[in-house]
Structures are given as C-alpha cells and as structure tokens.
Amino acid sequence: MNGKVKVAIIGPGNIGTDLMIKVMRNARHLEMGAMVGVDPQSDGLARAARLGVATTAEGIDGLLGLDVFNDIDIVFDATSAGAHKRHNDLLQAHGVQVIDLTPAAIGPYVIPAINLEAENATNMNMVTCGGQATIPVVAAVSRVVKVHYAEIVASIASKSAGPGTRANIDEFTETTRSAIEKLGGATRGKAIIVLNPAEPPLIMRDTVFVLSELADEGEVRDSIEKMVASVQAYVPGYRLKQQIQFDVIEPSKPLNVPGLGPMHGLKTSVFLEVEGAAHYLPSYAGNLDIMTSAALACGDLMASRRMAAGIARGKLESTQ
Structure with missing residues (x-):
C-alpha cells in the first residue's frame, strides 16, 4: 500500500485542471484516478490523458462505468451548482467522499483555516x-x-x-x-x-x-x-x-x-x-489557486481519516 487513495475530478476546466496538477505535485495522501468531463475536445481531458490519468467525456455516468471507479474514494466536483446535486446523490450511493467546489452548499461550509479539523461530513462544500x-x-x-x-x-x-x-x-x-x-x-x-x-x-x-x-x-x-x-x-x-x-x-x-x-x-x-x-x-488567477488549495487541504485530511477508519474503498483488499 502506498499510503494514498485515488480521487476523481469532475469538471476539466480551469479549476479542475489546476486541482489535478496540485494533486499530482503536492498531495500527501491523494493520487489521481480519473478526470471527468462532457466535452471530448476539452484541454483538461487531453492534459489528463497525457499525464496517464483515466478520462471520460461522458460525465458522471462515464465515471461510474470506468474500471478505476471501484478504487475511487474521493471525488472533487468542479462543475456547477445545478449539476452537483445529481453528482452527489450518485456518489453518496457508492460510499464516495464528495468535496464540492461549486456554490451548491449541500454539505457544510469548509474553510481550512477556520473549521477543517472540526468537520467530517460526506459532502464538504468549499464555499467560493x-x-x-x-x-x-x-x-x-x-x-x-x-x-x-x-x-x-x-x-x-x-x-x-x-x-x-x-x-x-x-x-x-x-x-x-x-x-x-x-x-x-x-x-x-x-x-x-x-x-x-x-x-x-x-x-x-x-x-x-x-x-x-x-x-x-x-x-x-x-x-x-x-x-x-x-x-x-x-x-x-x-x-x-x-x-x-x-x-x-x-x-x-x-x-x-x-x-x-x-x-x-x-x-x-x-x-x-x-x-x-x-x-x-x-499567477493572476489567485481565485483558482485559493479554491484548489483549500480543496486539496480538505481532500488530504479526508483521505487520512478514511484510511485510519479502514473505509478507503481502494485500500480494503490490500489491508485485509
């Protein structure tokens, strides 16, 4: 076991792509499992594929059909508030931790400097x-x-x-x-x-x-x-x-x-x-950086908690 859990990112736009690179460079407990979009011509999907990450242009349904999905523990949603509810419902049904980078606010608001340690919900909202x-x-x-x-x-x-x-x-x-x-x-x-x-x-x-x-x-x-x-x-x-x-x-x-x-x-x-x-x-895009940095901090903590509790889906077989 390499001490990391696999994650997927839904939304290969500016925020999703920046987050993918942060996961690959800076994460302590996370590794990329899949990048999910709806546009086959997306630059973010193409970049993910070049980096060896599994991709799908069929949205959440495509993610559920990927072989790697059974190993995905955490999904970051970087799409829209309107799309997030369906994404969350499907992912929660599979026991996946959801970190929401949209303003949907289904789960509790989380700002790492204020309340990250105190929250442990299955859906965490990164505010804006x-x-x-x-x-x-x-x-x-x-x-x-x-x-x-x-x-x-x-x-x-x-x-x-x-x-x-x-x-x-x-x-x-x-x-x-x-x-x-x-x-x-x-x-x-x-x-x-x-x-x-x-x-x-x-x-x-x-x-x-x-x-x-x-x-x-x-x-x-x-x-x-x-x-x-x-x-x-x-x-x-x-x-x-x-x-x-x-x-x-x-x-x-x-x-x-x-x-x-x-x-x-x-x-x-x-x-x-x-x-x-x-x-x-x-560097002028600090609005993206602060969102993806906060999400990364949240994801790392959620991963460590899931591994400690023995509920990391992709790690169950290797720890039995």
Whole structure:
C-alpha cells in the first residue's frame, strides 16, 4: 500500500485542471484516478490523458462505468451548482467522499483555516473563491469581538473566470453571504464579485469591511495577522496588501446597515491579494489557486481519516 487513495475530478476546466496538477505535485495522501468531463475536445481531458490519468467525456455516468471507479474514494466536483446535486446523490450511493467546489452548499461550509479539523461530513462544500479569501478575516475579528456586519468585495481577472464561474454568479453571492454569517460569525453579511476585464489581467484582490462592537485595535490586528498566516500555510500567495485600517463609528454618526438599521462601533478595513501558484493558469488567477488549495487541504485530511477508519474503498483488499 502506498499510503494514498485515488480521487476523481469532475469538471476539466480551469479549476479542475489546476486541482489535478496540485494533486499530482503536492498531495500527501491523494493520487489521481480519473478526470471527468462532457466535452471530448476539452484541454483538461487531453492534459489528463497525457499525464496517464483515466478520462471520460461522458460525465458522471462515464465515471461510474470506468474500471478505476471501484478504487475511487474521493471525488472533487468542479462543475456547477445545478449539476452537483445529481453528482452527489450518485456518489453518496457508492460510499464516495464528495468535496464540492461549486456554490451548491449541500454539505457544510469548509474553510481550512477556520473549521477543517472540526468537520467530517460526506459532502464538504468549499464555499467560493471570495469566501475562502475573505471569511477567515471576518472570523478573526469575531474571535475578539461581536461582529454586527461584514461586507466583502472579491475582484478577479475576467480571464480567470470560466463558464462555471460565470454561470454561478447568483449562487456565489448567496453562498458567500451565508458563509460570512455561519463561519465568519457576522450577524449580517454581504458579498460582491467583480470580474475585471483589465489588460494585462490583474491579480485577485479582496476587500473586507467589518463593523463590530468596540474592541482593542491591537487585539483585532493580531487576530487577523495570525489568521492570514494560517491561510498562507496552504495558500502561499495569500497576503495583506496594506496595513489594517480602523475607524470608530460614533453613535451620533451611525452607519445604516440593511436589515439591522443604524449601527455604531469599530469599523475594520482589510485589503488582501491572492497570487496564484501558476500550476495551470498564470499567477493572476489567485481565485483558482485559493479554491484548489483549500480543496486539496480538505481532500488530504479526508483521505487520512478514511484510511485510519479502514473505509478507503481502494485500500480494503490490500489491508485485509
């Protein structure tokens, strides 16, 4: 036994192909088993075939028919929120661990720096690229003080947004908003995504605005900086763009927060950038890198848990 479990990736687009390369280069407990798509001319399928990975252009049904499927323990779904439900239903019926890179949010939200160790569901949702980048900051503030409102703006290069991303804009904003509240700890959240068409393409930039109760600014700053370091452990290109900014909102000049009304307290502004590792696309595609890096961290932990529990499908015969 080589200490690794086989995985399949559904969706050979930008995210799926980048994730495949990460699995092959950086995974501790994972190895590629199959790449799945629906377009026989897909560059991602062709690249997978050149790398010796089993492929099918017949979607989830093609995956179920592959000889290697009996050895697949984990499937990453990098397609769309609409397609994910059927994929998940079929895979769950075969006892396969599902890691969802779409905004479908069937399973619990997972952001490695916040709650990876605490979650162990059969379907794990990676939120969104903007959520992976910004919600850790909101959670860092929540560890110090009560957060009333958090608003995030994710700006990504238009060239790094494939068809799946563009088709899921509404799901992106809703899923990210929900995760800001559930994982970030904000009473109210808001998410905005900007597809920037600038040439040359700009690196991913994220802005986080947090309105909380008054707190010691030094404690808030320390908490955010520690969280940034935690994210950097699996996304090396993640960093603060400039110093954290604080503003005290006086009761006499409150901010009107939709759904909450006039609010005052401490406003914390955080400016981030995410430089991609350029495994598949150029370094400006940090939005892809943070999603695939988070998924890889999740997959490695799920694989180690499945092997420890003796439920890794492809390893059962070799351990009996």
